Amino acid sequence: MAGARVPCYNAAIMAGNSSSRVLESVSDTALLVAHHRAMESARPDALFQDPYAQRLAGERGEEIARRLRWGKRMAWSTVTRTVLIDEVVLRLVAEGVDTVLNLAAGLDSRPYRLALPPSLRWVEMDLPAMTAAKTELMKNEKPRCQLERVSVDLASPSERARALSEQSPKMRKALAISEGLLIYLNDAIVAELARDLHGTQPIQFWLCDIATPLIVKRMQKWWGRHMKAANTQMQFAPPNGTRFFEPMGWREKEFHALFDSSMRINRPMPFAWIYKVQFKLFPKYTQKQAVKWRAGVALLERI
Secondary structure: OOOOOOOOOOOHHOOOOOOOOOOOOOOOHHHHHHHHHHHHHHOOOOOOOOOOOHHHHHHHHHHHHHHHOOOOOOOOHHHHHHHHHHHHHHHHHHHOOOEEEEOOOOOOOOOHHHHOOOOEEEEEOOOHHHHHHHHOOOOOOOOOOOOEEEEOOOOHHHHHHHHHHHHHOOOOEEEEEEOHHHHHHHHHHHHHHHHHHHHHOOOEEEEEEEEEEEHHHHHHHHHHHHHHHHOOOOOOOOOHHHHHHHHEEEEEEEEEHHHHHHHHHHOOOHHHHHHHHHHHHHHHHEEEEEEEEOOOEEEEEOO
């Protein structure tokens, strides 16, 4: 992963300092996601309660959501992704997963808000700045499980190898999560990460989010200039979907499409009714288009 741009957090930004630029770094996208979770938690019919989201997002998170095109309206995808990952994590833990490795954990608060067993190990891997800032923000909160934070630059092959090697003997059946990470990496770097995770034998499952090239192209159209100003870009969008991971030893066990799942949980994307009308009028065409716009949460298992 040398040369990769992975989430790099700044304590001053997390504290809510305003900025002339919409995005200062890729880390600001984590603030946006936290704000989306805070928006959902404030609803009377909230699908989950994240009492820490507002604190973690700060004023800066709200500012980003307000200034980005569709910044608030994209909350449907964040909320849907959050619900899906929550469901899969709880199910796999109930089925025997004893360790969760959260790669580039960012502002995730799952070890505090999910009903997890005290015996579960939850390991957050992130850059030293993020680890220190998050530890400070959450210092008075008690996690539901055994939480450990590991300072590591996931862009460094040697540091990544060291961190995974140190964790390997402590795990029996592990799940890796890379929520909101892969899209900012190129294909070669994602392949390296996939090989390293597969080379860590106790990691039996890998939970990630994935999008198609058309979706990334659309997001770049909306947010591309802001991403460029923040010295990052959306990249990973394999045309062959989760089959991309098969040469690295991973295959799709489950795929939960965001659009379908959003309808199930009653958090549809804006103007979803247009899709329904189009499907009734042009079902074959709409089905073909749906494949091109397919994004979701994938659960991979080792081959």
